[in-house]
Amino acid sequence: MPLTLVTGPANSEKAGAVLDPFRAAIRRGAILVVPTFGDVERLRRSFVAEEQVFGVRIEQFGGLLDEIARRTQVRPRPLGDHARRRVLAAAIGDCALEELAEAAETAGFVGALERLVDELRAQRVTPARCTQALTAWAADGDARRARYAAELGALYTAYRRRLDGLRREDPAGYHAAALDTLRREPATWGDDAVFVYGFDDLTGQQLDALDALGRATAVTVSLSFEAGRQAFAARTGVFHDLRAVADSVRELPPNAEHYAPQSRDALHHLERGLFEEREHALFATVAAGGAIELLEGGGERAELELVAASVARLLREEAFEADEIAVVLRTVDDVAPLVEQVFAAHDVPVSIDRRVRLGQVPIGRALLGFLRAALLDGDATELLVWLRAPGVVRATGALDELEREIRMTGARSAADARALWEAKRFTLHELDRVRDGARRGGRALCDAVAAELMRLLALPHRAADDPTRGSAPILTADEAIDAAACRAVRRTLEEVAVLSERHPGLAPSPAELVRELEEVQVRAATVASPGAVAVTDPLTIRARRVRALFACRLQEGIFPRTVRPPALLDDEDRRELARASGLILPRRDDELASERHLFYALASRPEERLVLSWHLADDEGQPAVRSFLVDEVIGLFGDDPQARTHRRELGAVGWDGDEDGREALRRAASLAPREREAPIAPLRDPGLLAGLAAREALSASALEAWAACPVRWFVQRALQADDLEATPEALARGQLAHAALEAVIQALGAGTEDARLTTDKLPQLRRLVREALAEGARETPLSTDHARIGILARRLERDLLRYVEHAAAAGSPLVPTHTEVDFGAGTEESAEALVLAPGVAVRGRIDRVDVAPDGRAVVWDYKGRAAKPYTKWVEEGRFQVAIYALAARELLHLDVVGGLYQPLVGADLRGRGALRDDPDLGVPVGRDDVIDADAFDTVLEDVVAEAVRVAGELRAGALRPQPATCGVGASTGCQYPTICRCEE
Template sequence: PALADSLEADVRVAGARTAAEARAVWEEKRWPLDQIERLARARDTGALIAELNRCLEHLFAAPYRRRAAVLSGAELDDPRAFEAAHDALTELRAVVGAGTGVRLDDRALHQTLERLPVRAGENPQPDRVQVASPLQIRARRFAAVFVCGLVEGEFPARAAPEAFLPDADRRELARASGLRLPLREDQLERERYLFYVCASRAERLLVLSTRICDEEGNPVAPSFLLSDVEAVLADLSEHRRTRTLAEVTWSLDAAPTEAEWERAVARTGPRRVEEGAKPLSAPPALEELRAKDALSAGALERFAGCPVKWLVEDVLDPVKLEPDPEQMVRGSYAHRVLEVTFRRLREETGSRRVTQENLPQAERILVAALESESGEFRLSPDQTRVRAAVRRLEFDLLRYIAHEAERDGLFEPEHLELRFGFSDSDHPAVELDDGTRVRGVIDRVDTWNGWALVRDYKSGKTEKYKGSDWERERRFQAALYMLAVERALGLKAAGGVYVPLSGKDRRARGLVLDELSEQLGTDFVPTDRVDPERFEERVAWARAAIHGTAESMRAGTICSLPDSCAWRGGCSYPSICRTED
């Protein structure tokens, strides 16, 4: 089962839609499926059946090779299935090879094997429970018998008219010819006999079960067979046990099974479980969190947005059963294309800044980068949709660099996809004033005369990323990168902004120093420009927020924040969070 689950996950992530594509996904990571080729090369139906039989023997024997396995219990299901399929294939090959003219195509062969009856479960033996109908009991005996469903319409069952010769036709036939056929609707004696079969097979205990109402509370009539029992036996009132609909559980001392006992224990607990996630308390989990050397900038902001979302995506990290969302892949693709574009632009022109003079070169480089990098990013399993998505991304990025060419100011792109705190990065993890060590990747850093402007690309609109909303939205990633640039590069932070790669308004939003307005240029919203005092206040808030978030993260302080969890509000993981609006 683990291999099948793993294959399903790989197939869904890869977007495979055909058996051939699924096979390619399997063989990319695992062993080749040569049996499929041998089956495809079978020259006729007889050869195909023989090859199927060999594959069947191989599949059945593989888990037990070099073992003297003694199978029992549920393990007997596989031998039963093998025996049924092996016998059927042997008989089919004999029929096909007998020269009788019988033809069997692949679909008929598949349907024949699919419909083979295979008995599952353990063989009858002591200390076992068998669920059976009265007709299946026959002459066997049991230590205890529970006869269920003793209500009118179930036991005895309702009369079932004969479809071929209904009772009305039988009566007409009797009047016309004198031939009296038994009526199907007269089943009382048959039902009495079946009840006798059930009741007489118990050696130690006989339990008769009936209902006084159905699951919706509608009354039902007990079976007349119970009256027959009471007429034969003495007073049974002291043996009668009644459970009402209100008794959803047993008492603790009378619970017949472990599951019922657990239900009884749960009933004694609180009537309503408190909503929301609880803080982590397992010592191994807390120790693992405290042992982290450097915290991810993205993880810190995810935790600030909703600790449950951080727990799922950064700690639990479940295996994905579907491809990455198109928007996520599109963002990574755009980041890579812009990085390649700016690097090659400097190689060709000596500068990474896009101007009206080098805009044609930048556009040519960008289009070439889109094509050369396309193999690493799968936007969609649907190739038609991929072409449309790539074309749309090309249009957005061309508009973006055209906007870059119109931008004034003196700052120029210097650092692209700046990594710090990773084993393969040039810069170590950055330690903040409170001792918190962080790592991350900065999309772009523009510099001028010892100053640095942090730019973080966003695929959509950036209205919610304005500096005045950072505290309310718990957004401090740009501020954290500003602090990281100061410590890793030795530059002074001129601001941190979020850059939209699509939409009509291409102006970056965030926080910039008003005293550098001329050097930064006019491509900023006026309300995002602040004086040095206000700038330092925002940075100080970010320091405190980062410190508090890091402390809560290491302490495993988990709580539910559905209002800021998903992009448009609401809970991203309601089945885990269990928070109701």
């Protein structure tokens, strides 16, 4: 049967030479083979538009190989990708490695071995032939090379032994067997002609398939190639391989008629001259004109913003249709999110064909979270990810509450989070079902995972109010991606399940299965449509024409990409292997020539406009070098297209000359003088103001909060938003310290002589402190980080022990009598509020009151380090200890002679505040804290006056920013800038 080879440069009517005979052969039976899935979809639509529906069969090369295997009845089906990787991993485990031991521990080793095995399998290399060739290659080397060669041979032998034991083939061996059968029995194919279109390169396996098919049926193959051209240097070997098996070769001449008239001279000149020597007669002076545009961005985002703006202009001002434009990137996956974001900002719809990992797909994130929570003792967030998947829990408020509980309690594990959930809500039986499957292993585990996956897919459509309930809705773009993820996962699970059933030793553990699923690739793509601009890569665009093409990110290292030699046996090793043994493996030392050809194919696709773009730096400011491919294009034209380069600086906003629209507003805003937003104003809501005015008693701490910053008081005391985070460690420490000291005083016998702190009681005091802390820690955990609790507990114990030792050493006659005294709380147990002035009452809680035998009393307020002397009380709004002293005097009817802040941390543990100059109290205080009786009363009066003033402001809602005093402790400055809107 004839094999016809059709060659020619780009735009030489190769499409007509292949597709027209295919159309004529459809009724008799024919298969068209194209490079990519996108080509399959595009050509199917074009044939539908021609009213040719039935009998049109279009496949990628993998589909053609599968069809050959089906017709030649090769059995059984080969291992799938995931099952095969498990066999490769098992083969690695079978070998005692030394030279390759470290490499074998890396994540990429299985993939590198897989690629080498495929090359050997495609050439039908037996383990014996492989070992012989590697031994010959290593003969002239050192001992390390000999070990390296021996271990490679052992790995290939172990892998083939594993396959033989399974009685299965891998895909390369399966297809090789099918091709060998086809050569022996060509009649098994039938009469269907085969047409291969759009390829500019073919692998060894693909060449093998065409050779075998050429013996069985009529085959027509098109190949972009023109002898003597530098742009085709990388394809010379493929051309000669095909010509050797072809019955006829049809060489087509270049044709400029496909280009738009206004761009024909420039674009045809580009196709004919790219990468050729400049002195060639072909290079007359030609102007690029408007056919070639150059875009230079200061950064990656700036470049894409230029591209998006240019595409938008073509759509809105030059009557281009979206499906006439292609944006091409050397690799799409790594930059797709930024492309989507930038083009959306310009209202340009795009269609991006890319592959992502399962965890990047919504249903995949939910499934992996579920499995980690159920099988791997995952953390609490994994359980939340699953529970937040659409339909799993419909009461989303319950999930918000669970998240709050997790944060507040410091729950770390999924088991802890599950316990919190099930304590108040329903049991999560799904976790138990997949755990049961894991206990049984193999097929049971895979089936349990598949069941949960399908449940996740169906749950969003089970709601009673779902309009698609009970119907078969057309999937949205996101739902289509979820469905694609389900297909990919179920295919993987079925591969693993079958392997586990037949060979239990290869069944994955739960952890291994989760890792397998994490690596599942999902095609996250929308089919290009008339309403969207295609964002694609050079390999996908090479078989179609567009009106305008944007070649983006033309940077050194990206396009052309950095040459990466094979991980096992580099190019030099392969040359030596071929010389020593005759075993020829593919090399990549012509990678640059391949990249040049790929750029040639790309640059020949537009009919009217070619736009080249690059950036000068990445978005962190690191320099990036423009690809030499841009210079190759610029050098072809005599009108210096580089002088017309459109540029955009890194971080630029808006656009010059854009008179309307959102971008004009953005630019105007960026160039305008900065306007400060007015800070928060006093409260105006009548209801809120009435509520403030009607408050019967204000707490002393609220007055202090207002004095520090009214806005802070408003956020913390008026808005009262529930915290998502747990109690801060400093606050938890203070709460536990207060509780522990109260417990110690009560245990001593508060109000009795036994409660006096003396040195002879130190052993008892130390014991009581430790017991009180241990008991209090059950109610007040010091941290949600369990690793820190022990450290924090030891620090607090040390500080409280130092304090009681300090207090005992003072030898004061004061007896701790009252602890944690509430006043004005409105309960039966509490005293009445303290009236500071007509209409102004305060409430609070006194930490401790010590009373001497003669009735004199000192009020204490525990602090960390922030113990302030009385001279700072009015200035800094420190009201509490003065108000507590007045409350003890007025409400407890005590002769209060001092009010002191007691620091519990630091080297100096003396109380700070105001103490009347009375003898025999033995209270250790700062020298400046002792004052006479009149001064003591004056201090209290001054605090009352300031507190009354602050209370008046508070009840009037007179908010104003005070950023200088808003922060607490180490948190200086404004704490709520988005609410306050002040600038320090």
